[in-house]
Amino acid sequence: MPALTVPLIAPSILSADAARFGEEIKAVDEQGADWIHLDVMDGHFVPNITFGPVIVKALRPYSKLCFDVHLMIEPVDLFIEPFVKAGADQILFHIEAGPHAHRTLQTIKSFGIKAGIVLCPATPAQAISELLDMVDTILIMTVNPGFGGQKFISSQLPKIKQIRQMADATGRDIRVSVDGGITKETAPLVIKAGADVLVAGTSVYGQQDYRQAMNALRGTDKK
Numbered sequence: 001m002p003a004l005t006v007p008l009i010a011p012s013i014l015s016a017d018a019a020r021f022g023e024e025i026k027a028v029d030e031q032g033a034d035w036i037h038l039d040v041m042d043g044h045f046v047p048n049i050t051f052g053p054v055i056v057k058a059l060r061p062y063s064k065l066c067f068d069v070h071l072m073i074e075p076v077d078l079f080i081e082p083f084v085k086a087g088a089d090q091i092l093f094h095i096e097a098g099p100h101a102h103r104t105l106q107t108i109k110s111f112g113i114k115a116g117i118v119l120c121p122a123t124p125a126q127a128i129s130e131l132l133d134m135v136d137t138i139l140i141m142t143v144n145p146g147f148g149g150q151k152f153i154s155s156q157l158p159k160i161k162q163i164r165q166m167a168d169a170t171g172r173d174i175r176v177s178v179d180g181g182i183t184k185e186t187a188p189l190v191i192k193a194g195a196d197v198l199v200a201g202t203s204v205y206g207q208q209d210y211r212q213a214m215n216a217l218r219g220t221d222k223k
């Protein structure tokens with residue numbers, strides 16, 4: 001199925017005030033966010049550490065929006081059930097995190113939640129070609145994972161286009177998401193390439209007016 005005409009905005013709380021994560025989630029929810037993006041880092045798969053299921057569970061009451069949990073951890077499978085129990089609506093994991101991505105997708109789906117696969121900038125689109133019948137979301141990293149506030153890697157644009165074509169060819173309803181360096185300048189480029197979920201940390205939480213910031217990314221502020 002084709003891309004959504006208006007992209008979904010998934011603010012990443014990595015750039016929010018960490019001492020007030022709950023209120024920061026409530027704020028973007030009230031101001032029109034579509035999903036809440038939660039970045040889980042283990043200090044092993046990526047050179048940074050954030051939070052685990054205990055914090056996700058504590059944040060769950062602050063919004064009914066889709067909790068889009070981006071696991072930057074290795075191994076993955078051991079931690080799926082704890083994140084499901086914590087309230088994840090969708091779990092995304094990296095294709096680079098291990099040899100058994102198919103099994104990981106089976107495990108996530110067995111809990112009745114949505115599953116997504118993530119590709120680092122160095123990973124070609126073909127790496128996920130055998131998994132398209134199982135994924136609800138494909139997330140293309142447009143920075144190297146680990147930190148907010150990095151510069152958009154424009155060499156990923158053809159890959160976004162290629163993945164949109166691969167997703168459309170399945171006839172399934174698959175979201176194509178992008179994460180890293182998404183600003184009001186880069187958003188039109190990724191939308192044109194076929195993305196229909198924009199993950200954004202700095203360009204939402206780094207702004208005064210969250211609603212205006214999200215509409216600027218959607219492109220609906222000009223209409």
Ligand code: DX5
Binds near residue numbers: 146
């Ligand atoms: C990076 C994370 C991103 C991060 C994006 O590893 O996956 O979700 O928060 O931050 P910005 O939007 O500031 O590039």
Ligand code: ZN
Binds near residue numbers: 012038039070199
């Ligand atoms: Zn992320």
